[in-house]
Amino acid sequence: MLDNHMTLMEPAGKGLIYNGTLVRDKGEMLSLTDMWKAAGADPQQAPAKWRALPSTQTxxxxxxxxxxxxxxxxxxxxxxxxxxxxxxxxMAYAKYLSPEFHMWCNSVVRAHMEGTKAPGIPADTLEQIERSFGIMRMVAHKVTEIEKSLPGIVANLIEPLVAARLAESALLLRSGRTAKQIYDAHGLPPGIKGMMVWFGNRLAEGGCLLEGRADRGEKAIRLFDPDKAETLLGLGLLHKTKVYASERMGQRRLKLVEAAE
Incomplete structure (x- = not known):
């Protein structure tokens, strides 16, 4: 049932009346301006603002x-x-303006316009278009809401990631040992050029290297598992290191002798 304030239809040629406001028609065309005024003339729902929406143009x-x-x-x-x-x-604009006005247009305007001789869109096709239009408006609204909340979501994600990275670095510093620390702990000869690189590579080959690198000052360093290193040294790396260090020291003494001669 229609509300009392809805006058159904004036004689042909005079247009349609809603809530005392004339909605003019010209052939297959209806005045969006008249419809806007009849529905309450909300400035935010003016025809120009509605046409500016991307979903409307689609x-x-x-x-x-x-x-x-x-x-x-x-x-x-x-x-x-x-x-x-x-x-x-x-008809799509009427749905945008208000549910009451859309209902009136569905029953009165549709009947009036479909009664003209000019061909229109089949009702089932129009229904599919209007459904698609509604879906597009809903998706556009959800995208807007996601965009508004995105900065907060990113901030909430970054903070725990940074905390986890700091915790990982702290764990490496607490549990790992450098190649020099392991080398010195076993009383091996100091001051041999390139010795720490060679020793660190042997530890890495033996599976003692911890994942990631810890930062100490401006330098990123490799850290090794001390327990695995101890096992590896006991399996022969300690002896191999002593032999290599002895050879390097012997070469250095040889060079010093040659230089003296």
């Missing part, structure tokens, strides 16, 4: 493809100008 393109006309929406100039659109587009 819907207009769909109607244009189906109807086969490019000139399906026109705007007049000046203060007294009005925007007219194909009645199928006007």
């Amino acid at each position: 819907f207009i393109d769909h109607v244009s493809d189906i109807v086969g006309k490019s000139d399906i929406i026109r705007s007049g100039r000046g203060r007294t100008g009005a925007t007219f659109a194909h009645w199928q587009i006007a």
Whole structure:
């Protein structure tokens, strides 16, 4: 049942009346400006603002493809100008304005426009277009909400990642040992050039290297598992290191002798 304030239809040629406001029609076109005024003239729902929505333009393109006309929406100039659109587009605008006005347009405007001789879009096709239009509006709204909340989401993700990275570095520093620390702990000969690189490579080959590198000052260093290193040294690396160190020291003494001669 329609509300008492809804007058169904004036005689042909005079347009339609809603809540005492004339909604003009021209062939297949309806005045969006009149519809806006009849529905309450909310400035935020003016025809120009509605047409500016990306989802609205997509819907207009769909109607244009189906109807086969490019000139399906026109705007007049000046203060007294009005925007007219194909009645199928006007029905979508009615849904945007208010549920009550959309219901009235569904029962009165549709009947009036489908009674004209001009061909329109089949009802089932229009229903599919309107459903797609509604889905697009819903998706656009959700995307906007996601964009608004994105900075907070990113901030909430970054903080625990940074904390985890710091904790990982702290764990490496607490539990790992450098090649020099392990080397010195076993009383091996100091001051041999390149010895720590050779020793660290042997530890790494033996599976003692900890994942990641710890930062000490401006330098990133390799850290090794002291327990694994101890096992590896007991299996022969300690002896091998002593032999290698002895050879390097012997070469250095040889060079010193040659230089003295």
